[in-house]
Amino acid sequence: MTARTIHFTLNGAPVTADIKPHHNLVELLQTHFGLTGARESCGQGLCGCCTVLVDGRAVSGCLFLAVRIDGTEVVTIEGLDAGGKLNPMQEAFVETGAFQCGYCTPGFILMANQLLDAHPDPDDDQIRHYLSGNLCRCAAYPQIIDAVKLAAKKRKTIAA
Amino acid sequence: MRPFLYEKAADAAEAVHFFAQRAQAKYLGGGTNLVDLMRENIERPEIVIDVTGLSREIRDVDDGGLVIDAGTKNTTVASHRTVRERYPVLAQAILAGASAQIRNMATVGGNLMQRTRCYYFYDDAARCNKRERGKGCDAIEGFNRIHAILGASSHCVATHPSDMCVALAALDAIVYLEGPQGARHLRLVDLHRLPGDTPDIETELRAGELITAVEIPALPFAIRSTYRKVRDRSSYAFALVSVAAALDVDDKGNVRDVRLALGGVAHKPWRATAAEQALRGAPASEENFRRAAEAELKDAVGLAGNAFKIELAKRVIVNTLQKLAMESGAGS
Ligand SMILES: Cc1cc2nc3c(=O)[nH]c(=O)nc-3n(C[C@H](O)[C@H](O)[C@H](O)COP(=O)(O)OP(=O)(O)OC[C@H]3O[C@@H](n4cnc5c(N)ncnc54)[C@H](O)[C@@H]3O)c2cc1C
Ligand code: FES
Ligand code: FES
Numbered sequence: 001m002t003a004r005t006i007h008f009t010l011n012g013a014p015v016t017a018d019i020k021p022h023h024n025l026v027e028l029l030q031t032h033f034g035l036t037g038a039r040e041s042c043g044q045g046l047c048g049c050c051t052v053l054v055d056g057r058a059v060s061g062c063l064f065l066a067v068r069i070d071g072t073e074v075v076t077i078e079g080l081d082a083g084g085k086l087n088p089m090q091e092a093f094v095e096t097g098a099f100q101c102g103y104c105t106p107g108f109i110l111m112a113n114q115l116l117d118a119h120p121d122p123d124d125d126q127i128r129h130y131l132s133g134n135l136c137r138c139a140a141y142p143q144i145i146d147a148v149k150l151a152a153k154k155r156k157t158i159a160a
Numbered sequence: 161m162r163p164f165l166y167e168k169a170a171d172a173a174e175a176v177h178f179f180a181q182r183a184q185a186k187y188l189g190g191g192t193n194l195v196d197l198m199r200e201n202i203e204r205p206e207i208v209i210d211v212t213g214l215s216r217e218i219r220d221v222d223d224g225g226l227v228i229d230a231g232t233k234n235t236t237v238a239s240h241r242t243v244r245e246r247y248p249v250l251a252q253a254i255l256a257g258a259s260a261q262i263r264n265m266a267t268v269g270g271n272l273m274q275r276t277r278c279y280y281f282y283d284d285a286a287r288c289n290k291r292e293r294g295k296g297c298d299a300i301e302g303f304n305r306i307h308a309i310l311g312a313s314s315h316c317v318a319t320h321p322s323d324m325c326v327a328l329a330a331l332d333a334i335v336y337l338e339g340p341q342g343a344r345h346l347r348l349v350d351l352h353r354l355p356g357d358t359p360d361i362e363t364e365l366r367a368g369e370l371i372t373a374v375e376i377p378a379l380p381f382a383i384r385s386t387y388r389k390v391r392d393r394s395s396y397a398f399a400l401v402s403v404a405a406a407l408d409v410d411d412k413g414n415v416r417d418v419r420l421a422l423g424g425v426a427h428k429p430w431r432a433t434a435a436e437q438a439l440r441g442a443p444a445s446e447e448n449f450r451r452a453a454e455a456e457l458k459d460a461v462g463l464a465g466n467a468f469k470i471e472l473a474k475r476v477i478v479n480t481l482q483k484l485a486m487e488s489g490a491g492s
Contacts, residue, residue: 060262
């Protein structure tokens with residue numbers, strides 16, 4: 001099937017790629033741009049490892065056809081540390097040790113940021129529910145919850 | 161994934177036109193179900209027609225109802241103010257399903273048309289009459305915890321997995337269609353079929369028909385409505401049994417009106433008409449709720465792995481109605 005050219009914004013920069021309809025967003029990011037933060041694990045929408053923000057909303061890259069990226073704004077985990085400084089959520093994950101192998105971490109961080117955008121002060125239940133589409137095989141869940149709470153504090157300090 | 165053609169439709173007419181170009185065509189909403197099934201090699205379209213470029217508004221209609229365009233994202237519907245205020249059961253049902261990422265992608269049209277989560281349907285090494293008519297059904301003698309207890313047949317015991325559709329069934333939603341032969345509409349409860357001996361035919365849609373919108377008629381007492389979903393873990397699992405309910409109790413404590421639908425129990429979202437009939441005019445008491453639940457589940461048939469769902473469904477019905485009755489100041 002013929003390739004088509006798509007234009008979009010990737011972590012702030014305008015970019016172009018030639019892709020085929022059966023390629024997904026993870027393949028687009030990895031093979032055309034060398035970005036491996038969004039990675040495929042289940043390939044079924046279950047685990048959240050492939051989470052990417054498209055026009056500000058988290059989606060599962062493994063089920064997202066790359067052709068549909070044309071004209072959108074895409075942000076990946078690689079786009080969060082603007083100007084070389086970690087995002088408060090990234091800092092909080094480091095400080096609480098909210099990972100072991102780190103495979104799930106990009107997805108969790110992107111999703112946790114979305115959570116705080118919607119609920120700046122979430123309780124444990126809200127955190128668990130909102131992050132239920134992200135799985136951590138190392139089971140760092142208690143630390144992940146700590147990290148989200150710490151990031152909520154950090155964001156408030158920055159805003160104040 | 162095997163290669164396919166992709167077209168993005170600008171409007172319904174164009175979508176229908178693209179569909180007619182190939183023998184194996186599929187409309188594409190968010191892709192959360194279709195792309196998954198294409199990756200599993202269960203769906204094999206030659207062409208995929210993206211219909212997310214169509215209008216995706218939510219608008220009020222004059223009589224107090226609401227029209228939701230088919231391309232509207234599930235997240236948008238669940239967070240819409242009018243939906244939350246007038247039809248809380250719908251917002252709750254959507255939020256009870258999938259994950260935030262999936263709801264951000266999924267559309268209303270795709271949610272209506274999503275296919276069963278039966279393990280044997282997903283496994284192309286298993287026998288499944290849905291995939292190949294006449295092959296047999298491995299679920300009937302297999303793992304059937306998530307399978308049907310109502311309206312099933314000896315050919316298929318799969319369930320329709322949608323939470324949103326259960327709420328829409330309770331709310332008397334209407335589905336608008338556009339197809340090669342023009343536009344028409346159906347009641348949501350008439351959209352999905354029971355399996356019979358053709359479980360591969362899942363809905364009343366004709367070839368090439370596109371869902372363009374869903375209308376929810378005015379139902380003032382739905383401000384007191386709720387969705388209760390019972391599953392194997394408290395988040396991110398399909399329903400074993402779910403109940404969508406709205407209850408209107410008069411000042412004497414009698415049921416003036418009621419809407420009740422069940423999920424996880426049948427090949428379609430199951431409108432509980434027998435229970436509703438048993439309840440109208442009767443005192444809103446636990447005893448009557450139980451009687452209504454018994455009436456609805458009268459013909460239920462359990463399989464080795466799911467017979468427990470018959471009693472479970474009854475209890476969830478009673479419990480959900482009790483809660484609504486309590487909130488309206490009636491009940492016991
Ligand atoms: C991990 C996971 C967990 C999930 N958990 C739940 C859950 O707990 N509860 C629940 O209810 N759902 C759940 N879902 C299912 C989810 O709700 C559906 O996948 C989603 O609603 C489908 O919408 P979509 O727009 O992505 O559809 P698509 O995948 O794009 O399409 C699905 C089907 O609908 C057809 N279609 C799409 N739009 C139209 C249209 N306008 N007219 C006619 N046909 C159309 C397509 O051709 C296809 O056959 C889950 C999904 C995943 C991946
Ligand atoms: S790889 Fe996409 S959700 Fe698991
Ligand atoms: S840290 Fe290993 S999967 Fe989460």
